[in-house]
Amino acid sequence: MLDSSGLSRREVLQKCVALGSITLIASQSSAAMLLAFEEKELHKPTPPNELGPFYKKRAPQTAMLRAAGDPGMPLSVSGQILDTRGEKLPNVVVEVWQTDHLGHYDLDGYRYRAKLPADGSGNYKFESVMPGHYPDRVCQHIHYLVTAPGHKPLVTQLYFATDPVFEGDPDKNFNRDPLIHSRELVRPVMLVGDPKDIHAAVNFELCLERV
Ligand SMILES: [Fe+2]
Known part of the structure:
Protein backbone atom coordinates (compact mmCIF):
# COMPACT_ATOMS: atom_id res chain seq x y z
CA MET A 1 0.00 0.00 0.00
CA LEU A 2 1.41 3.37 -1.00
CA ASP A 3 0.76 6.70 0.64
CA SER A 4 -0.05 9.88 -1.29
CA SER A 5 3.64 10.38 -2.07
CA GLY A 6 3.82 6.95 -3.72
CA LEU A 7 6.05 5.53 -0.99
CA SER A 8 5.37 2.35 0.95
CA ARG A 9 5.17 2.59 4.74
CA ARG A 10 8.61 1.00 5.03
CA GLU A 11 10.04 3.47 2.52
CA VAL A 12 8.55 6.37 4.50
CA LEU A 13 10.22 5.09 7.67
CA GLN A 14 13.53 4.62 5.83
CA LYS A 15 13.24 8.18 4.55
CA CYS A 16 12.60 9.37 8.12
CA VAL A 17 15.85 7.69 9.16
CA ALA A 18 17.74 9.19 6.23
CA LEU A 19 16.46 12.69 6.96
CA GLY A 20 16.93 12.46 10.71
CA SER A 21 13.22 12.39 11.66
CA ILE A 22 13.91 9.07 13.35
CA THR A 23 17.20 8.43 15.09
CA LEU A 24 18.10 4.82 15.73
CA ILE A 25 20.16 4.34 18.87
CA ALA A 26 20.74 0.65 19.24
CA SER A 27 23.09 -2.14 18.41
CA GLN A 28 20.54 -3.76 16.12
CA SER A 29 20.38 -3.22 12.38
CA SER A 30 18.17 -0.41 11.13
CA ALA A 31 15.95 -2.96 9.36
CA ALA A 32 15.35 -4.83 12.63
CA MET A 33 14.65 -1.57 14.46
CA LEU A 34 12.16 -0.40 11.84
CA LEU A 35 10.39 -3.76 11.88
CA ALA A 36 10.05 -3.54 15.67
CA PHE A 37 8.78 0.03 15.35
CA GLU A 38 6.14 -1.02 12.83
CA GLU A 39 5.04 -3.92 15.03
CA LYS A 40 4.62 -1.61 18.01
CA GLU A 41 2.39 0.59 15.89
CA LEU A 42 0.07 -2.24 14.88
CA HIS A 43 -3.61 -1.56 14.72
CA LYS A 44 -5.68 -3.76 16.96
CA PRO A 45 -7.85 -6.23 15.06
CA THR A 46 -11.57 -5.52 15.37
CA PRO A 47 -12.88 -7.63 18.26
CA PRO A 48 -14.87 -10.67 17.13
CA ASN A 49 -18.45 -11.26 18.21
CA GLU A 50 -20.91 -14.11 17.77
CA LEU A 51 -22.29 -15.01 14.34
CA GLY A 52 -25.77 -15.64 15.74
CA PRO A 53 -28.43 -17.89 14.23
CA PHE A 54 -29.81 -15.59 11.51
CA TYR A 55 -27.04 -15.45 8.92
CA LYS A 56 -28.10 -16.41 5.38
CA LYS A 57 -25.80 -17.06 2.46
CA ARG A 58 -26.29 -15.49 -0.97
CA ALA A 59 -27.39 -12.06 0.22
CA PRO A 60 -27.87 -9.59 -2.64
CA GLN A 61 -25.01 -7.33 -3.60
CA THR A 62 -26.12 -3.85 -2.70
CA ALA A 63 -25.21 -0.95 -0.43
CA MET A 64 -28.84 0.18 -0.11
CA LEU A 65 -30.62 -1.94 2.47
CA ARG A 66 -33.32 0.65 3.11
CA ALA A 67 -36.25 0.82 0.71
CA ALA A 68 -38.11 4.04 -0.02
CA GLY A 69 -40.70 4.62 2.69
CA ASP A 70 -39.24 2.15 5.17
CA PRO A 71 -40.12 3.23 8.72
CA GLY A 72 -37.44 3.76 11.32
CA MET A 73 -34.45 6.06 11.68
FE1 LIG B 1 -28.81 -10.60 15.77
Whole structure:
Protein backbone atom coordinates (compact mmCIF):
# COMPACT_ATOMS: atom_id res chain seq x y z
CA MET A 1 0.00 0.00 0.00
CA LEU A 2 1.41 3.37 -1.00
CA ASP A 3 0.76 6.70 0.64
CA SER A 4 -0.05 9.88 -1.29
CA SER A 5 3.64 10.38 -2.07
CA GLY A 6 3.82 6.95 -3.72
CA LEU A 7 6.05 5.53 -0.99
CA SER A 8 5.37 2.35 0.95
CA ARG A 9 5.17 2.59 4.74
CA ARG A 10 8.61 1.00 5.03
CA GLU A 11 10.04 3.47 2.52
CA VAL A 12 8.55 6.37 4.50
CA LEU A 13 10.22 5.09 7.67
CA GLN A 14 13.53 4.62 5.83
CA LYS A 15 13.24 8.18 4.55
CA CYS A 16 12.60 9.37 8.12
CA VAL A 17 15.85 7.69 9.16
CA ALA A 18 17.74 9.19 6.23
CA LEU A 19 16.46 12.69 6.96
CA GLY A 20 16.93 12.46 10.71
CA SER A 21 13.22 12.39 11.66
CA ILE A 22 13.91 9.07 13.35
CA THR A 23 17.20 8.43 15.09
CA LEU A 24 18.10 4.82 15.73
CA ILE A 25 20.16 4.34 18.87
CA ALA A 26 20.74 0.65 19.24
CA SER A 27 23.09 -2.14 18.41
CA GLN A 28 20.54 -3.76 16.12
CA SER A 29 20.38 -3.22 12.38
CA SER A 30 18.17 -0.41 11.13
CA ALA A 31 15.95 -2.96 9.36
CA ALA A 32 15.35 -4.83 12.63
CA MET A 33 14.65 -1.57 14.46
CA LEU A 34 12.16 -0.40 11.84
CA LEU A 35 10.39 -3.76 11.88
CA ALA A 36 10.05 -3.54 15.67
CA PHE A 37 8.78 0.03 15.35
CA GLU A 38 6.14 -1.02 12.83
CA GLU A 39 5.04 -3.92 15.03
CA LYS A 40 4.62 -1.61 18.01
CA GLU A 41 2.39 0.59 15.89
CA LEU A 42 0.07 -2.24 14.88
CA HIS A 43 -3.61 -1.56 14.72
CA LYS A 44 -5.68 -3.76 16.96
CA PRO A 45 -7.85 -6.23 15.06
CA THR A 46 -11.57 -5.52 15.37
CA PRO A 47 -12.88 -7.63 18.26
CA PRO A 48 -14.87 -10.67 17.13
CA ASN A 49 -18.45 -11.26 18.21
CA GLU A 50 -20.91 -14.11 17.77
CA LEU A 51 -22.29 -15.01 14.34
CA GLY A 52 -25.77 -15.64 15.74
CA PRO A 53 -28.43 -17.89 14.23
CA PHE A 54 -29.81 -15.59 11.51
CA TYR A 55 -27.04 -15.45 8.92
CA LYS A 56 -28.10 -16.41 5.38
CA LYS A 57 -25.80 -17.06 2.46
CA ARG A 58 -26.29 -15.49 -0.97
CA ALA A 59 -27.39 -12.06 0.22
CA PRO A 60 -27.87 -9.59 -2.64
CA GLN A 61 -25.01 -7.33 -3.60
CA THR A 62 -26.12 -3.85 -2.70
CA ALA A 63 -25.21 -0.95 -0.43
CA MET A 64 -28.84 0.18 -0.11
CA LEU A 65 -30.62 -1.94 2.47
CA ARG A 66 -33.32 0.65 3.11
CA ALA A 67 -36.25 0.82 0.71
CA ALA A 68 -38.11 4.04 -0.02
CA GLY A 69 -40.70 4.62 2.69
CA ASP A 70 -39.24 2.15 5.17
CA PRO A 71 -40.12 3.23 8.72
CA GLY A 72 -37.44 3.76 11.32
CA MET A 73 -34.45 6.06 11.68
CA PRO A 74 -32.42 6.16 8.45
CA LEU A 75 -28.87 5.03 9.15
CA SER A 76 -25.62 5.37 7.21
CA VAL A 77 -22.72 3.17 8.21
CA SER A 78 -19.24 3.62 6.81
CA GLY A 79 -15.65 2.87 7.64
CA GLN A 80 -12.19 1.95 6.56
CA ILE A 81 -11.07 -1.63 6.12
CA LEU A 82 -7.50 -2.04 7.33
CA ASP A 83 -4.94 -4.68 8.13
CA THR A 84 -3.07 -4.57 11.43
CA ARG A 85 -0.32 -2.47 9.84
CA GLY A 86 -2.88 0.21 9.14
CA GLU A 87 -2.84 -0.36 5.40
CA LYS A 88 -6.17 -0.23 3.58
CA LEU A 89 -7.46 -3.51 2.17
CA PRO A 90 -9.21 -2.99 -1.16
CA ASN A 91 -10.46 -6.49 -1.98
CA VAL A 92 -12.67 -7.28 0.97
CA VAL A 93 -16.11 -8.90 1.02
CA VAL A 94 -18.32 -7.37 3.71
CA GLU A 95 -21.65 -9.05 4.48
CA VAL A 96 -24.06 -7.38 6.88
CA TRP A 97 -27.44 -8.43 8.25
CA GLN A 98 -29.78 -6.91 10.80
CA THR A 99 -33.40 -6.65 11.88
CA ASP A 100 -35.82 -4.02 10.66
CA HIS A 101 -36.64 -1.14 12.99
CA LEU A 102 -39.02 -3.35 15.00
CA GLY A 103 -36.48 -6.10 15.66
CA HIS A 104 -37.63 -8.60 13.02
CA TYR A 105 -35.20 -10.56 10.86
CA ASP A 106 -36.33 -11.45 7.36
CA LEU A 107 -35.96 -15.22 7.50
CA ASP A 108 -37.75 -15.90 4.21
CA GLY A 109 -36.13 -13.25 2.07
CA TYR A 110 -33.22 -10.84 2.10
CA ARG A 111 -34.50 -7.57 3.54
CA TYR A 112 -31.75 -5.88 5.54
CA ARG A 113 -29.19 -8.39 4.33
CA ALA A 114 -26.44 -7.48 1.89
CA LYS A 115 -23.08 -8.29 0.45
CA LEU A 116 -21.54 -4.85 0.00
CA PRO A 117 -19.99 -4.04 -3.35
CA ALA A 118 -16.22 -3.61 -2.93
CA ASP A 119 -15.23 -0.10 -3.95
CA GLY A 120 -11.56 -0.98 -4.37
CA SER A 121 -10.45 1.79 -2.02
CA GLY A 122 -10.45 0.02 1.34
CA ASN A 123 -13.60 1.85 2.44
CA TYR A 124 -17.16 0.58 2.81
CA LYS A 125 -20.52 2.24 3.21
CA PHE A 126 -24.16 1.20 3.32
CA GLU A 127 -27.56 2.74 3.91
CA SER A 128 -30.07 1.15 6.24
CA VAL A 129 -32.30 1.89 9.22
CA MET A 130 -31.48 1.73 12.90
CA PRO A 131 -32.21 -1.90 13.89
CA GLY A 132 -34.77 -2.64 16.58
CA HIS A 133 -34.54 -4.67 19.74
CA TYR A 134 -35.72 -8.28 19.79
CA PRO A 135 -36.50 -10.54 22.72
CA ASP A 136 -33.44 -12.83 22.56
CA ARG A 137 -30.96 -9.96 22.51
CA VAL A 138 -30.45 -7.02 24.83
CA CYS A 139 -29.02 -4.44 22.42
CA GLN A 140 -29.59 -3.17 18.90
CA HIS A 141 -26.89 -4.49 16.59
CA ILE A 142 -25.77 -5.16 13.03
CA HIS A 143 -23.95 -8.39 12.20
CA TYR A 144 -20.81 -8.48 10.05
CA LEU A 145 -18.94 -11.25 8.23
CA VAL A 146 -15.80 -9.85 6.62
CA THR A 147 -13.47 -11.88 4.40
CA ALA A 148 -10.33 -10.95 2.48
CA PRO A 149 -7.65 -13.04 0.77
CA GLY A 150 -4.75 -13.79 3.12
CA HIS A 151 -6.63 -12.66 6.22
CA LYS A 152 -8.62 -14.34 8.97
CA PRO A 153 -12.39 -14.00 8.49
CA LEU A 154 -13.87 -11.50 10.93
CA VAL A 155 -17.28 -12.20 12.46
CA THR A 156 -18.44 -9.32 14.60
CA GLN A 157 -21.30 -7.00 15.51
CA LEU A 158 -21.77 -3.26 15.59
CA TYR A 159 -23.60 -1.65 18.54
CA PHE A 160 -24.83 1.90 19.05
CA ALA A 161 -23.91 4.25 21.90
CA THR A 162 -27.46 5.67 21.72
CA ASP A 163 -29.02 2.31 22.64
CA PRO A 164 -31.30 3.04 25.64
CA VAL A 165 -29.85 -0.03 27.36
CA PHE A 166 -26.62 1.91 27.96
CA GLU A 167 -28.46 4.82 29.61
CA GLY A 168 -26.12 7.25 27.88
CA ASP A 169 -23.00 5.70 29.43
CA PRO A 170 -21.68 2.84 27.29
CA ASP A 171 -18.30 3.02 29.06
CA LYS A 172 -20.01 1.88 32.24
CA ASN A 173 -22.92 -0.12 30.86
CA PHE A 174 -21.71 -1.80 27.66
CA ASN A 175 -21.75 -5.25 29.22
CA ARG A 176 -25.43 -5.09 30.11
CA ASP A 177 -25.66 -7.15 26.94
CA PRO A 178 -23.75 -10.30 27.92
CA LEU A 179 -22.65 -10.76 24.30
CA ILE A 180 -20.75 -7.47 24.25
CA HIS A 181 -17.25 -8.37 25.37
CA SER A 182 -15.58 -5.24 24.04
CA ARG A 183 -16.48 -1.58 24.51
CA GLU A 184 -14.91 -0.90 21.11
CA LEU A 185 -17.88 -2.44 19.33
CA VAL A 186 -20.22 0.23 20.71
CA ARG A 187 -19.89 3.15 18.31
CA PRO A 188 -20.86 6.81 18.66
CA VAL A 189 -23.87 7.95 16.63
CA MET A 190 -23.89 11.24 14.75
CA LEU A 191 -27.21 12.85 13.93
CA VAL A 192 -27.06 14.66 10.61
CA GLY A 193 -29.48 16.60 8.43
CA ASP A 194 -32.20 18.87 9.78
CA PRO A 195 -35.11 18.01 12.09
CA LYS A 196 -37.39 17.27 9.13
CA ASP A 197 -34.87 14.97 7.46
CA ILE A 198 -32.70 13.64 10.23
CA HIS A 199 -30.64 10.48 9.96
CA ALA A 200 -28.03 8.69 11.99
CA ALA A 201 -24.47 8.08 10.85
CA VAL A 202 -21.96 5.69 12.34
CA ASN A 203 -18.33 5.00 11.57
CA PHE A 204 -17.11 1.47 12.21
CA GLU A 205 -13.55 0.60 11.25
CA LEU A 206 -12.81 -3.01 10.34
CA CYS A 207 -9.29 -4.28 11.01
CA LEU A 208 -8.38 -7.77 9.83
CA GLU A 209 -5.50 -10.01 10.95
CA ARG A 210 -3.30 -11.77 8.46
CA VAL A 211 -3.41 -15.57 8.47
FE1 LIG B 1 -28.81 -10.60 15.77
